[in-house]
Amino acid sequence: MPQLSFSEDSNHANQKDQxxxxxxxxxxxxxxxxxPDYINQIDPALLSHLNRSQVQEIQKFISQTIAxxxxxxxxxxxxNYNQIENQASAREKSRSKLIDxxxxxxxxxxxxxxxxxxxxxxxxxQRRYPITRATKAGNMIAAFFxxxxxxxxxxxxxxxxxxxLKSALSIDLLPGHFSDQLEILKK
Amino acid sequence: xxxxxxxxxxxxxxxLLGLLVAYTSVGWVLAAYFAPPLMWIWTVxxxxxxxxxGTGAIAGAMLWVVSVVWIxxxxxxxxxxxxxxxxxxxxxxxxxxxxxxxxxxxxxxxQSAIQALGWxxxxxxxxxxxxxxxxxxxxxxxxxxxxxxxxxxxxxYCT
Numbered sequence: 607m608p609q610l611s612f613s614e615d616s617n618h619a620n621q622k623d624q625x626x627x628x629x630x631x632x633x634x635x636x637x638x639x640x641x642p643d644y645i646n647q648i649d650p651a652l653l654s655h656l657n658r659s660q661v662q663e664i665q666k667f668i669s670q671t672i673a674x675x676x677x678x679x680x681x682x683x684x685x686n687y688n689q690i691e692n693q694a695s696a697r698e699k700s701r702s703k704l705i706d707x708x709x710x711x712x713x714x715x716x717x718x719x720x721x722x723x724x725x726x727x728x729x730x731x732q733r734r735y736p737i738t739r740a741t742k743a744g745n746m747i748a749a750f751f752x753x754x755x756x757x758x759x760x761x762x763x764x765x766x767x768x769x770x771l772k773s774a775l776s777i778d779l780l781p782g783h784f785s786d787q788l789e790i791l792k793k
Numbered sequence: 794x795x796x797x798x799x800x801x802x803x804x805x806x807x808x809l810l811g812l813l814v815a816y817t818s819v820g821w822v823l824a825a826y827f828a829p830p831l832m833w834i835w836t837v838x839x840x841x842x843x844x845x846x847g848t849g850a851i852a853g854a855m856l857w858v859v860s861v862v863w864i865x866x867x868x869x870x871x872x873x874x875x876x877x878x879x880x881x882x883x884x885x886x887x888x889x890x891x892x893x894x895x896x897x898x899x900x901x902x903x904q905s906a907i908q909a910l911g912w913x914x915x916x917x918x919x920x921x922x923x924x925x926x927x928x929x930x931x932x933x934x935x936x937x938x939x940x941x942x943x944x945x946x947x948x949x950y951c952t
Contacts, residue, residue, distance in 0.1 A: 713850025762859055766866060773883030785867050
């Protein structure tokens with residue numbers, strides 16, 4: 607229903623009350639209208655010829671039309687909203703990685719961060735930003751050296767752990783200490 | 794959990810005390826293994842690096858720890874007075890390895906643990922260096938003080 611505005615001046619308000627008239631078509635463009643408002647747009651002379659059930663039927667028809675129009679207008683918005691919701695949930699799903707290791711290496715003169723992630727690939731499109739050939743080659747070389755370095759470190763840790771475990775269990779695969787074997791190999 | 798129960802300042806001071814005890818043990822272990830001077834210098838440099846960089850130094854420090862344990866395994870390092878061999882030697886080295894990782898992590902997380910004391914980064918660095926350095930010296934002195942003299946060794950042999 608259109609609302610009346612009341613000013614603080616009571617005289618002015620009375621004046622407004624007197625000037626009040628049913629909403630017109632021009633009003634309907636700026637303010638939301640309901641089915642009784644639309645009924646009021648019908649010529650009063652014609653309206654007086656209609657009985658109560660006819661007026662109710664017209665009101666029902668107008669309400670249904672309004673509902674249909676509103677649905678049609680908001681359908682794309684709802685579709686967009688659903689799409690955004692789906693994207694957000696997909697992003698949320700893709701965020702849950704199987705492995706997510708992040709740490710910082712401080713080399714005193716500069717700090718570097720290292721991120722290692724393993725998870726399901728959900729990317730459908732290509733990357734939006736272009737990568738030059740030089741960047742690609744640089745990335746490949748850096749990745750190669752990083753993988754080799756990590757591999758060596760992990761191997762060193764594993765080998766040392768296994769060697770000490772073997773020694774702790776008093777298992778002698780070769781006579782003497784492994785350093786003696788290396789010395790023999792050198793000769 | 795401990796931080797929730799304890800007053801943050803008390804927790805911070807307790808952490809520093811724990812750090813002193815831990816690095817006293819480091820000094821004791823290094824002295825027991827008769828670590829060469831170069832090893833002592835490298836250890837102090839590593840401590841300074843961790844004290845300054847905090848958790849950012851963990852990766853580098855772990856690399857150092859693995860290298861040291863590898864050197865110890867290659868040279869069959871053992872406390873001079875013990876002369877452990879075989880499985881005892883291997884278990885002791887695993888123990889030293891775990892202990893070294895523990896003290897590195899303890900020092901790396903010290904900055905966040907003692908935040909309640911409100912020290913600046915430089916202040917924290919100097920204090921951590923002082924505490925750990927003192928710990929190393931105390932550990933070494935304690936070990937040298939506990940070395941049995943020829944007379945006591947003879948007495949131990951006789952009994």
